[in-house]
Amino acid sequence: MKHLRKFKMALVAATLMALPGLALAAPITINWWHAHGGVLGEKVNSICEGFNKSQTQYQVVPTYKGSYADTMTAGIAAFRAKNPPHILQVFEVGTATMMAAKGAIKPVYEVMKQSGLPFDPSAYLPTVTGYYTTTDGKMLSMPFNSSTAILYYNIDAFKKAGLDPAKPPKTWPEAGEVAKKLVAAGASPVGLSSSWNGWIHLENLGAWHNVPFGTKANGFGGTDARYTFNSPLYVKHIQQLADWQKDKTFIYGGRTDLGNAKFNSGEVGLYTASSASYAGFKKTCQFEFGTAMLPYWPDQKGAPQNTIIGGASLWVLNGFKPEEYKGVAAFFNYISSPEVMADWHQFTGYLPITKAAYELTKKQGFYEKNPGTETAILQMTLHKPTENSKGIRFGDHAKTRDIMDNEFEAIFSGQKTAKQGLDDAVKAGNELLIKFEKANK
């Protein structure tokens, strides 16, 4: 008897296994590798959960892979091992590398088109998508978390120095004056510092003043583009920062965002950083602070133009079945929906990537309740982007950022003048570009 029952059960199990079509179709799994740890990682998980609950066909599984560089390397290694995720989050400096990997990626416009789902590229903010779009307007990757560089200032220190907190400096000469006053009044030991120096004081400086960062429309026109960020505006700006070090108007904050400690500890009163640092400062600063648009050089014609983004976008990798791509497309539509995107924007301080999400946030009164959170988007959309302010696209740009950091250190420690340092950075960067062009013929 016992044996018979066991046998029967085995039979049932075997039948069930042999006929999966009879059972309810299991949802198709979509893997997403991302670089958001901590609170942001939890937010990513909850977005995916929301999508998974909203329908039954697909299941998006987010996996945290470490820093941007770690995530990209992991994705590449997985692709080489023929086991890649469907969606890979890649930082903006990896854009050209991803674009060049033709057999490895599937452009987002193609994914959306083949899915048959509604997709309107013009619903997105052009200054955000521009970074990830070909010159003929095809969107290659889905922007997800984008930020831009803005100016933060310590309102308490402003008051202490007798400065009007409602009037943050608009131009660089003004910023210098304000910084000097802050130091003179003892409101902060040093005036100004910065995070992400290469991104803010070179890449964004160019866009903000409508000055080319490289040839061929900042690299959008082809891999034979070369860097030109040693032209007079760049030299003048960096030399000014270096000169400002002498009377503590400026201090080098270190690489990446290590300088954040200088602002939230009150060592400096003015600080240029990513708009996505807002939430962090809100938590760590024991003083009131405000945000303003990046200062500009008033004698430069065409300034201020608009700034460019940093952050990351979502790339779709090649080699999956059409129904899986359909799931990717459905997920992209979900994260682009005004509610999801507005929530992400308000929670993280990253830009809303669609116009509708921006409008929704305005309507909800978020910007009034949280003064300073709108600065980034206003600055991004100040003018229609030009060839010089659409973004930059250079191969191996992550390495060039490293070169910039090292040259900045040579300049700010007085080993080189701004001209020498930038010339050397451009020279070394262009050698990489020549190598990249050769490798991606």
Place this chain on the structure above:
Amino acid sequence: MLWERQAAAPENYPTYGRHDRAGCLSCGSTMEKRVVFKNRILPYILVAPQIAITVVFFIWPASQALVQSFLQEDAFGTSSAFVWFDNFVGIFTSPEYLHSFHVTLVFSISVAGLALSVALLLAVMADRALRSATVYKTLIIWPYAVAPVVAGVLWYFLFNPTVGMMAFFLKKVGVNWNHTLNGTQAMTLVIIAAAWREVSYNFLFFLAGLQSIPHSFIEAAAIDGAGPWRRFWTIVFPLLSPTMFFLIVVNIVYAFFDTFGVIHALTRGGPYYATNILVYKVFNDGFINLDLGGSAAQSVVLMIVVITLTVVQFRFIERKVHY
């Protein structure tokens, strides 16, 4: 003599290391201690796991690096070209790479030197039976349990020019501490941070070495009127030389390869390439910049350097070591 006797022994005898042989020579019986395996296959089975591990975790990746160093490919491996020695020519004509070589030399020698001398000093002090010697020993061994990256982060917080406690005290005594811009300070910091962990390891070996030195030697010297300084340099130090030799090899290899975490957490190779040691450059070029060919070529060079260094140490320095 010794070598001849060795050569005469049947092939599949398990042989002892040179240390033991030398030891046996002095007691006059080499053959008695040998154990003979009757089964011809068993020895191979016994070493098989170790060989498998070596093949999988060393030989195979090393050969992959060798192959990669002759290729130029895009990150995704969709296009790949055999370029002979282009990658090697590329690195050796790059001033950044040659600079990195120089930095590595300064770094490795300093780390090994500092870690060895501090550990020796501490070990000599711990060897004089103190009342709370156990506590003292335990505390010194602790740092070795800290992962390099964690250690790097700890040092980073201590010496952070803005919020670091040590930076604060240094500024109080008039040192303008800013290792984010000052290359010498950055180098000093990574050397101390890298050596700190190694001190524990060296300390253990030195202490064991010191405790195996017979007390009668030292007492005899003391009776003959040798002071502590003289006793140390003429008796203790020469008798410690096998330990010293072993530790020099281990420390140099550590400084060359294992210090990646410290550099990554503290300086990322900066400021202005001041702490850009070879192993960090391999990581940076391979994983951040995705230049796989160039990075592989660098790791092949690094491998050759360490093999050469070890061979040189065993061939020439070991001769001067007393066992």
